[in-house]
Amino acid sequence: MHELSIVMSIVNIAKQQALDANASTVDEIELDIGTLSGIEMDALEFAWKQGIKQTILEHATKKINRIEAKAKCLDCNAEFNIQHYYDACPVCGEHFITILKGKELRIKSLIVS
């Protein structure tokens, strides 16, 4: 259940950013979360409700951009979408692939006031 640590990190970053901008509340937070980021969305939802209580994010709207994972085959250079780490290259069938995107776990933006 590392999602709670993740929520606490998000709260800390948001708090610091709001403080730097002389703002007192966060109205909206936008997150980029890749499908291979290791985040379970249901667990994040659960941890979110608990983790933001009495914090600057308590009343913030949360927007999540799910980023589809994409990989490149190191054998034949084909680029393709993947659902799992163990997916093979659809062109040559090899597993020698490198992940191009889908591991994102970042705060994209905040709207503060």
Add this chain to the structure above:
Amino acid sequence: MCATCGCDSGNNEQYHHHNENHQHNHDHSHEKKLIDVEKDVLYQNNLLAERNRGYFEAKNILALNLVSSPGSGKTSLLEKTLVDLKSELTFAVIEGDQQTTNDADRIHATGTKVTQINTGKGCHLDSHMILHALQGMKPSENSVLFIENVGNLVCPAMFDLGEKERVVIISVTEGDDKPLKYPDMFYSSTLCIINKIDLLPYVPFSLDKVKENAKKINPSLEIVELSCTSGEGLQTWYNWLKSKVFIEETV
């Protein structure tokens, strides 16, 4: 948190100016403002991990993060390694568990410098815990530091501790599809140790299948098979370990 402005005053009330006698001097703008943060959620952990990594490099310490599910034999492998290589390498160990100092006591019995971190309710070690453990234990220069993570194949995968290599351990009493079920850990590791191979005749575990599954997740993963009980394969692990220790050339 201060209820007036939302700033993080903590308990340091003396630094806070919300009393009646003078002007509230915070300069708040009450308009909505967009901040492009573009920051990794784990950047604080990653930052401290880099700091740990710098410390290890400066002191020529080989730091290894040992991860596995509970009961795969991490501590037994450490005990064996620490005793067998005692005369060749200098070791230090950081033990991570939710509760007890049982593992640290076992390591201590081998005569190795050891620190126990109890994470309480936490399911993983993070770089901040390692930073403080290092401040307390001060591992010697030119040594090998084993960090035995909390037994958990999920959460520790996300937290860089500043290690040089991540070693995932799996035992043959677990399923050979484990790499597919817990891919993050196998993806982020550089070495996979398959432990308890002396039990292979008694369990429906295929070495070929587990290796195939692990390589599907991470084609460059190195694999060592061994048994702490029979001693089979230990030499391969010791050779791997010694090959990673940087020995300064004497001119």
